[in-house]
Amino acid sequence: MIFVLFGVSAIVFYLARGFPSAFAPWSQYITFRMTPAQIQTIIHAHGFDQPLYIQYWYWLVDVFHGDWGYSNWANGLPTFEVFASRFPFTVELTIAAVIFTVVIGIPLGILSALKNNTAADHASRIIALTGYSTPSYWFAYILQLVFFYYFYTWGLPNLPSSGAISQALEGTVPTVTGMPILDGILSGNWAYTFDAFVHVILPAFNLAFISLGYLARIVRASMLEVLRQDYMIMARSKGLPERVVIYRHALRNALIPAMTLTGLFFAGLLGGAIITETVFTWPGVGYVSLRAVFQGDSNFLLLYSLVTAVIIVFSNLIVDVMYVFLDPRIKY
Amino acid sequence: MAQQEETIVRESETKAKVAELKYSLYLMRQNPLVLSGLILVIFFLALALTANLIVNPAAASSFDFTQSYCWSSSFFSWTTLEATCPAGSGHLIGTDGFGRDLLSMIILAIPVDVSIALVIVAISAAFGIILGSVAGWVGGKFDELILRITDIFFAFPGLVLALVFAALFGRTILTLTFAVLLVWWPVYVRLSRGQVLAEKGKTYVEALKNLGVGSGRIVAFHIIPNTIYPTIVQMSLDVGGVILTFSALMFLGFSPTPALPELGNLASDGIGHVFTAPWLIVMPGLTILVIALAFNFVGDGLRDILDPRLRR
Numbered sequence: 001m002i003f004v005l006f007g008v009s010a011i012v013f014y015l016a017r018g019f020p021s022a023f024a025p026w027s028q029y030i031t032f033r034m035t036p037a038q039i040q041t042i043i044h045a046h047g048f049d050q051p052l053y054i055q056y057w058y059w060l061v062d063v064f065h066g067d068w069g070y071s072n073w074a075n076g077l078p079t080f081e082v083f084a085s086r087f088p089f090t091v092e093l094t095i096a097a098v099i100f101t102v103v104i105g106i107p108l109g110i111l112s113a114l115k116n117n118t119a120a121d122h123a124s125r126i127i128a129l130t131g132y133s134t135p136s137y138w139f140a141y142i143l144q145l146v147f148f149y150y151f152y153t154w155g156l157p158n159l160p161s162s163g164a165i166s167q168a169l170e171g172t173v174p175t176v177t178g179m180p181i182l183d184g185i186l187s188g189n190w191a192y193t194f195d196a197f198v199h200v201i202l203p204a205f206n207l208a209f210i211s212l213g214y215l216a217r218i219v220r221a222s223m224l225e226v227l228r229q230d231y232m233i234m235a236r237s238k239g240l241p242e243r244v245v246i247y248r249h250a251l252r253n254a255l256i257p258a259m260t261l262t263g264l265f266f267a268g269l270l271g272g273a274i275i276t277e278t279v280f281t282w283p284g285v286g287y288v289s290l291r292a293v294f295q296g297d298s299n300f301l302l303l304y305s306l307v308t309a310v311i312i313v314f315s316n317l318i319v320d321v322m323y324v325f326l327d328p329r330i331k332y
Numbered sequence: 333m334a335q336q337e338e339t340i341v342r343e344s345e346t347k348a349k350v351a352e353l354k355y356s357l358y359l360m361r362q363n364p365l366v367l368s369g370l371i372l373v374i375f376f377l378a379l380a381l382t383a384n385l386i387v388n389p390a391a392a393s394s395f396d397f398t399q400s401y402c403w404s405s406s407f408f409s410w411t412t413l414e415a416t417c418p419a420g421s422g423h424l425i426g427t428d429g430f431g432r433d434l435l436s437m438i439i440l441a442i443p444v445d446v447s448i449a450l451v452i453v454a455i456s457a458a459f460g461i462i463l464g465s466v467a468g469w470v471g472g473k474f475d476e477l478i479l480r481i482t483d484i485f486f487a488f489p490g491l492v493l494a495l496v497f498a499a500l501f502g503r504t505i506l507t508l509t510f511a512v513l514l515v516w517w518p519v520y521v522r523l524s525r526g527q528v529l530a531e532k533g534k535t536y537v538e539a540l541k542n543l544g545v546g547s548g549r550i551v552a553f554h555i556i557p558n559t560i561y562p563t564i565v566q567m568s569l570d571v572g573g574v575i576l577t578f579s580a581l582m583f584l585g586f587s588p589t590p591a592l593p594e595l596g597n598l599a600s601d602g603i604g605h606v607f608t609a610p611w612l613i614v615m616p617g618l619t620i621l622v623i624a625l626a627f628n629f630v631g632d633g634l635r636d637i638l639d640p641r642l643r644r
Contacts, residue, residue, distance in 0.1 A: 007484035015496050125365065129632055133572050133624035137583050138599060138617025141606045145614075149607045217632075271489040275580055290584065293495045301496060309487035 001313055008309040009302060013056050016298030059302070069299035073291065079299040083285060083307070088178025089164055090284035093207070093277070094269040096200045100208030101215055102262060108212065109219025109258070110251065116224060124216060131213030140206045140279035147202060159202050162281040166195050203280040207273050211265050218261050223254040256326045260319045267315030271308035337543050341536060345558060359637045366637070369629025376623055380443035387436040426611045428601055430591060434611065438619050440593040446623065448505070449574040452512050453567050460520020461563060465551050467521070468528030475525070482518035490515040494577070498586045508586060512578050516570070523566055527559035561638040569631035572624030579620055595620045 034042070047058045062069065068080040112124040144161040151158035160166065165180045173187040181200065184193030226232065227250055235249045236242075277286035285304060292300035360366050379386075428434045467478040485493075494511040501507040528551065531537060540550050579596025587597040595616045602612025 003480050004483050004487050007481070008487055011484065011488075011493075012496065015500055122365065125632070129625060129628045130621070133576075133621055133628045135576050135579060135583075135596075135599075135617050135620045135624075137580060138613060138620065141602070141610075141613045141617070145606055145610055268489075271492075274489075274491050274495070275584070278584070289492060290495065293492075293499050294585075296499070301492070305488060305492055308489045308492070312487045 001317075004313055005306060005309055009060075009306055010056065012302050012305045013059060013298070014052065016296075016301050017052065017055060068303050071292070071297050071300050073295040073297060079297075079303055082288065082300065083303050085178065086283060086285045086288050087307075089180075089282060090270060090273075090277070090286060092164075092179040092181060093200060093203055093273070093282055093284055094266060096204035097207035097211075097269055097273075098262060098266050100204050101212045101265060104208065105212035105215030106219050106255070106258060109216040110223060110246075110254075112216060112220040113223035113227065113254075114246070121220075124220075128213030128216045131209050131211070134210060136206060136210055136273075136275045137279050139209060140203070140276055143202045143206055144279075160199050161202065164196065164199050164283055165192070166199075169195050203273075203276050203282050206276050206280070207269060211269075215258060215261055215265075219254060219258045222257045223250060226250045226254045253327075256323070259322065259326065263315055263319045263322070267311050270311050338540065338545055341540060341543075341554070345536075345554070349557075356637050360633065363633050363637070365629050366633030369626050369633065372622065372626030373630055376442060376446060376626060379439065380446045383439050383443045387439045389440055425615050426609075428598055428612060430601075434598070434615055437593045437598055438595065438616055441595045441598060441616070442619070442623070444592075444594050445575050445579060445596075445620070448509055448578055449571045452509060452516060452574045452578070453570050456513055456517040456570075457520050457563060457567050459517050460522075461524045461556060464521040464524030464526075465528045465556060468525040469532065469547060469551050469555075478521060478525070482521050485515070485518040488515070491577070491580070494581060495584070495586075498581060503586050503588045505588060508578065508581055511581065512574060515577070516574065519566065519570075520563065523563055524556075524559075527562065528555055531555045531559055561634075565631055565635045565638060567631075568627055568634060571627040572631075575620060575624055575627075 047055055050058070066080075068078065068083075070076055071079045071082050108124045108127065112121045115121050147159045148161035149158075169192050173183050173189050173192050176183055176186050180196035181193055184190070184196050232245065232250060235245045240249075271286075273284075274286040274290050276282070277284045278290055281287065285307075289301065289304050291297075292304070360370075423433045424435045426434050428437050463478060467475045494515050497511040497514060498508055501510075532555075537550060537555065540554060575595075579594065579599070582592075582594050582596030583600045583603075585600065587594065587600065590597070590601075598616040599613045599620075602609060602614075606613055
């Protein structure tokens with residue numbers, strides 16, 4: 001765990017700070033008005049003239065003091081503040097996407113398993129495979145084209161194609177959690193809540209479409225596995241109705257791997273969906289991290305990749321622990 | 333003596349494998365999705381090999397801004413959008429951002445994408461098999477170290493690592509390939525390691541060891557051939573994924589030159605014009621989708637066929 005975090009930070013540090021030919025790491029600290037001598041002073045003061053491993057040490061010390069540096073391109077705000085203000089948007093999008101994934105993916109998988117090797121099974125398999133063969137940027141634009149532009153030209157109610165909230169409504173409710181939908185609910189402003197909700201649909205569906213295929217396939221596979229077990233024959237021979245057999249006895253056990261996968265999706269998406277967020281100009285961390293890459297903001301990239309790594313490592317841990325609770329056969 | 337006995341072990345392995353293969357081929361014929369995927373894969377590979385014969389690259393890539401264009405305006409004739417024509421204007425699916433025939437450009441782009449994807453998958457699989465099986469066989473400290481290193485790469489947001497790498501080392505096809513490679517290899521290490529660990533305790537490995545067959549020989553000529561199927565399935569599934577990732581990098585603006593015929597790069601011409609010239613994104617994206625789908629059909633079908641638990 002600690003090793004992983006050190007590894008991640010060291011790799012990003014080496015990549016982002018080690019090659020001054022691409023982006024000067026001290027560019028975060030200088031302005032146009034500084035003289036070369038002043039710039040040299042700054043470089044020296046921040047230790048940028050030292051070897052990399054000493055710079056890494058400086059950075060670590062700063063981080064343990066809670067100082068993540070500054071992001072010049074984001075109005076010179078502290079990097080941590082930039083991240084913290086964007087992260088709730090990503091959380092909201094992630095929750096919405098996971099809800100879509102589960103609501104569509106699990107029934108699709110169950111259907112596929114119960115109607116094994118029929119037309120319904122093949123159809124759900126094609127949907128699943130199409131999901132993970134789809135370039136997400138392409139699908140994002142298709143969604144925008146159809147649900148925003150074509151619906152608009154046909155005079156139908158259309159979904160917004162960008163942003164997390166309409167510009168007219170921006171800043172009309174106090175920021176409590178940073179998540180537009182939750183803020184709207186908390187302040188009792190239903191127009192705002194509805195607007196925020198409408199904004200999240202397309203990007204969330206775009207993300208869900210990519211991942212629901214995996215979920216459906218896993219549910220199908222584990223469902224087929226469970227249906228073949230002896231206790232299913234037992235349940236049937238007890239004379240239980242088929243509905244109870246499927247939903248009580250089979251589904252509960254079959255959903256354990258699905259829960260794992262959902263947890264991992266959640267963790268993966270919390271790391272920010274760079275492409276989807278960029279295409280929908282969703283103001284989350286994924287969108288900002290792409291800008292940070294182009295601006296050469298090593299401070300932001302370090303914070304971002306560390307937070308993502310922590311989330312992924314912890315979610316793996318939680319999933320392992322959950323397994324023991326959910327499946328009594330597993331013992332460590 | 334040992335050599336002969338080893339040959340006997342090998343023969344029994346081969347016999348089992350041939351029977352297995354025959355049965356697998358029979359199952360494959362029964363599965364319409366695998367079959368259609370396979371036909372599409374062969375079609376795209378053939379297209380990739382003959383693209384330069386079908387379309388003359390020099391003629392198709394040349395663009396002349398002095399021509400009059402569909403939406404030409406005397407003020408902005410240099411902008412990319414001005415050169416774009418919709419379908420039907422002598423071009424089957426319209427023209428791209430440079431006024432070149434989009435269909436020709438897509439045909440020229442297919443070999444670029446497919447070959448890069450194949451190279452990335454092949455290198456990461458080869459690297460992963462070697463490193464993973466050595467780690468699995470040797471075990472101990474070395475295994476632990478390799479595991480931790482793959483942990484680091486698994487904890488990364490994959491695209492970010494590739495993005496940072498590409499941003500730093502410049503935008504050439506080679507660096508972009510390496511950027512994707514950097515993200516892709518740990519999967520194969522884990523996979524091969526697991527396979528070797530599972531196989532290590534089996535009786536035939538014991539038998540070979542007792543015959544005095546060297547470790548390297550056991551791993552390279554017995555264990556790896558016996559456990560190659562999951563890796564092959566993973567590879568066929570990954571070709572699609574690699575094409576998606578690589579074209580996404582291109583799409584996000586890491587193309588070496590704007591005019592490069594690469595599917596993601598062709599699609600990126602359409603950013604900002606999606607409502608006025610949708611074919612710019614739709615067509616290259618659709619091509620990527622179909623290619624990835626073809627490889628995924630094959631991979632998904634292979635997984636069902638080669639996994640004895642799923643084949644019943």
